[in-house]
Amino acid sequence: MRCRVCNAENITEVVDLGKQPLANKYPKNKLQILKEKKFNLKIMFCKKCKAGQIKKIINRNVLFEDYYYLSSVNLKLKQHFEKLAKKIKKYNFVVDIGSNDGILLDPLKKLKVKCIGVDPSKNVGKIANDRGLETFIGFFDKKITKSILKKYDKPDLVVASSVITHLENPKEFAKNIKNFLEKDGTLIIEIEYLQNFLKNLEYERFYFDRPYYYSANSIKTLFKKVGMQLYDIEKINIHGGSLRCYIKNSLNHKETIRCKKILSDEKEKLNLKAFSNFNRDIFKNSKMLREKLINLKNEGYNVIGYGCPARVSTITNVSKINSSLIKYIIDDSPLKQNRFTPGTHIKILPRKGNLNKKIDIVIVFAYEYFQDIKKFFKDKKVNFFKPIPFGKL
Numbered sequence: 517m518r519c520r521v522c523n524a525e526n527i528t529e530v531v532d533l534g535k536q537p538l539a540n541k542y543p544k545n546k547l548q549i550l551k552e553k554k555f556n557l558k559i560m561f562c563k564k565c566k567a568g569q570i571k572k573i574i575n576r577n578v579l580f581e582d583y584y585y586l587s588s589v590n591l592k593l594k595q596h597f598e599k600l601a602k603k604i605k606k607y608n609f610v611v612d613i614g615s616n617d618g619i620l621l622d623p624l625k626k627l628k629v630k631c632i633g634v635d636p637s638k639n640v641g642k643i644a645n646d647r648g649l650e651t652f653i654g655f656f657d658k659k660i661t662k663s664i665l666k667k668y669d670k671p672d673l674v675v676a677s678s679v680i681t682h683l684e685n686p687k688e689f690a691k692n693i694k695n696f697l698e699k700d701g702t703l704i705i706e707i708e709y710l711q712n713f714l715k716n717l718e719y720e721r722f723y724f725d726r727p728y729y730y731s732a733n734s735i736k737t738l739f740k741k742v743g744m745q746l747y748d749i750e751k752i753n754i755h756g757g758s759l760r761c762y763i764k765n766s767l768n769h770k771e772t773i774r775c776k777k778i779l780s781d782e783k784e785k786l787n788l789k790a791f792s793n794f795n796r797d798i799f800k801n802s803k804m805l806r807e808k809l810i811n812l813k814n815e816g817y818n819v820i821g822y823g824c825p826a827r828v829s830t831i832t833n834v835s836k837i838n839s840s841l842i843k844y845i846i847d848d849s850p851l852k853q854n855r856f857t858p859g860t861h862i863k864i865l866p867r868k869g870n871l872n873k874k875i876d877i878v879i880v881f882a883y884e885y886f887q888d889i890k891k892f893f894k895d896k897k898v899n900f901f902k903p904i905p906f907g908k909l
């Protein structure tokens with residue numbers, strides 16, 4: 517198989533997570549459970565540009581037509597975008613790609629920055645438009661850039677946070693950005709960082725919604741091919757450690773020192789050997805999680821989960837955990853409540869009315885938000901655990 521980022525031949529299979537369902541499709545009843553499909557989830561790695569990618573890409577229309585992820589429900593993410601808005605307020609016209617429910621548009625608008633969003637999800641895009649945050653609904657393709665440029669001038673800044681991981685064809689995306697941006701315009705891309713997946717054993721960040729897992733080198737390669745230059749990188753702490761990449765719409769911009777350092781660090785550490793260790797640890801730790809939950813059950817403890825992001829699907833399907841081991845999972849997003857986890861069919865319930873029962877152990881799937889989650893249980897004697905690697909919080 518060829519690398520879909522740099523075209524190198526014979527990229528290597530590095531992780532095989534077996535049959536997996538679509539991680540953001542939460543079935544709501546028996547019929548939907550029966551209709552659920554599973555596909556082989558295999559991760560490939562390109563030694564040349566250092567991009568990770570899924571072997572089989574699922575049609576994007578199937579994935580994003582109705583979507584259950586509302587950014588603004590997530591307080592930490594909201595703060596992240598408020599800070600970013602302040603940082604970019606000097607720009608004249610900002611286009612946010614993958615704008616979701618307007619999580620960046622809202623603070624930008626409050627700072628009086630002209631901005632619009634683009635989002636493929638009809639139900640989520642409508643929420644933004646209803647809030648008065650103009651959102652073009654559709655994938656970021658040639659067609660949508662034409663309809664935007666009919667109404668507006670070219671933007672001097674495009675933001676795409678957690679977007680390019682989801683694309684089917686990143687090369688096409690890069691080309692469209694190149695033509696859409698003003699001549700000296702800037703692109704800010706935020707990516708979950710492949711190197712941190714390995715460092716923190718976060719294999720749960722692999723799922724079909726996201727066929728690409730980027731490194732700084734792969735971003736550099738992708739945009740260089742269309743005449744754009746990665747020149748600066750900031751390490752940011754969302755999504756388990758991400759990179760914020762600054763890319764100019766022309767070549768020959770000097771790379772900053774921190775940018776150079778990240779690029780060369782990857783050349784040394786992000787390789788097949790690292791993936792081989794990663795693969796070994798994934799299966800060791802998935803097995804351990806399952807065994808721990810069986811032990812807790814045998815000892816008579818009541819175990820529930822907290823937070824049902826997409827990773828729950830990958831973790832529970834790899835570890836083969838169903839409602840016999842985790843009774844239910846609490847999630848604060850109304851779009852997920854009273855549905856089931858993909859593939860393993862653990863019931864997802866709202867917080868209200870479901871904290872009063874006898875709970876001994878909480879597996880915190882949304883572990884980034886543990887400090888907030890802990891507060892909901894403050895009067896109760898509960899022990900908290902992180903699922904992978906399994907450990908007390």
Ligand SMILES: [Zn+2]
Pocket residue numbers: 519520521522523524562563564565566567
């Ligand atoms: Zn490549």
